[in-house]
């Protein structure tokens with residue numbers, strides 16, 4: 001697994017167009033540092049629910065709060081940091097090799113995820129001790 005750290009995490013301004021009718025955000029395949037292969041979103045998350053609880057071996061992802069807000073806790077096995085996402089024009093870039101837990105979803109929130117490859121369960125590390133071992 002890539003030996004990434006929290007220093008590789010970025011909060012990115014997404015390109016947007018404003019006029020008196022509102023705002024429009026554009027994401028194209030070359031907007032970010034990876035090729036887009038998959039898009040999915042989390043919604044209808046019950047109050048108090050947590051998502052994530054894993055790391056990825058190869059996957060790059062962008063998390064965007066299309067609506068509402070939530071917390072994204074990240075750990076590289078040494079340092080940890082929590083990002084509060086609540087702006088649909090800010091995308092959190094999560095690189096491979098970072099543990100994440102997503103919580104405190106506000107009512108009606110929607111988390112858009114843009115990912116660098118198709119779904120592959122073999123790319124997940126869902127055990128925190130295994131994750132720590134993978135970082136040695």
Ligand code: T46
Pocket residue numbers: 040042051052053061100102113118119
């Ligand atoms: C992540 C956070 C933000 C699929 O069949 N295809 C998919 O593309 C995905 C993402 C999931 N699934 C299945 C696998 C599980 O049976 O949907 C079920 C729930 O997946 P998971 O428990 O991984 O969901 P989250 O919300 O904990 O995590 C997801 C992503 O898996 C993960 O990459 O970073 O959203």
